[in-house]
Amino acid sequence: MKTVIVTGPGTTAVREVPTPSAGPKDVLVRMRASGICGSDSYYISIGGIPPRQGETPLGHEGAGEVVEVGAEVQGVAVGDHVVINPIAPGSGMIGSGGPQGTLSEYLLVENAEVGTSLAIIPDDVPFDVAALNEPMAVARHAVNRTGVKPGDKVVVFGAGPIGLGAAIGFKLSGAQSVVVVDLLPSRLEKALAVGADAVINSSKEDVATRLTELHGTGTTAFGKPRAGTDIYLDAAGAPVVVQTALANAKHHATIGVVAVHKKPVEVDFGAILDAEVNIVTSMGYPTEIFEVTKEIAENWEKFEVIISDRFGFDDAQQALVTAATPGAADKVVVTIG
Structure with a gap:
């Protein structure tokens, strides 16, 4: 699969990496949209985050579709549309120094638990709007x-x-x-x-x-x-x-x-x-990451107004440049697949 990473101070690349597989407690999500945060621009400017300096996967505002469910996971089915909690327990924070980012074709949600690591959203909510879940929790x-x-x-x-x-x-x-x-x-x-x-x-x-x-x-x-x-x-x-x-x-x-x-x-x-x-x-979202999900589902047309620019995954690096350019855009979302 393809994923976007920081390769050094001010530089990024799209890399081919192995597509992960879901273990018995995991869920594999085909990413469909990822928002770009100001922190992504910061990570690029400093060349990544230790211990992955120069090799930091990007993206922590994600929404996608479940394609594989581990045998021990409950409450999630293949085909469900979901939003991700990037700071849920796992092998590292998603998109903020961990081994994965939402600017990828697939994302492995480890120890998947509804209400902790992911939440299901109605199918009628556009993926690009659903990807606002994390910043709207802030x-x-x-x-x-x-x-x-x-x-x-x-x-x-x-x-x-x-x-x-x-x-x-x-x-x-x-x-x-x-x-x-x-x-x-x-x-x-x-x-x-x-x-x-x-x-x-x-x-x-x-x-x-x-x-x-x-x-x-x-x-x-x-x-x-x-x-x-x-x-x-x-x-x-x-x-x-x-x-x-x-x-x-x-x-x-x-x-x-x-x-x-x-x-x-x-x-x-x-x-x-x-x-x-x-x-x-106020910093972060101690409890709000999925409290806001219902509000987005019920009022997605209002939240959609917040998106200023949309890019396809092939143009993800240009999306990062646009998001980092003062005055060029307010909220950039990359659509994937």
């Missing part, structure tokens, strides 16, 4: 970390894949109003398409003024006027986002950070004491 964990309640008023900064997924998650959790902030009109259009109640173009509009218009007025503990927003989520990773959220947060508002900040962010805690804000951070 977005759902961010939503869960903020403690959103029905009726909450929310603002999401950043309309990339995680921000859009979070916007969907907040609405499904009963948020009264979800506002999305970004600089790019095309991204803001997507935010409205996935169900955001309003959008703010921060390059043209004053965020604080618009949030007050949309969410009403709140106060700090000492009565200083603030926007009536209950939850701020940073899915952008720009220092100005954190600073804007802190400057506008009302008493007991929650500020969640799911974005990766590559540099320290200066915070004046003295200036925000009377807001008594709750600051939470």
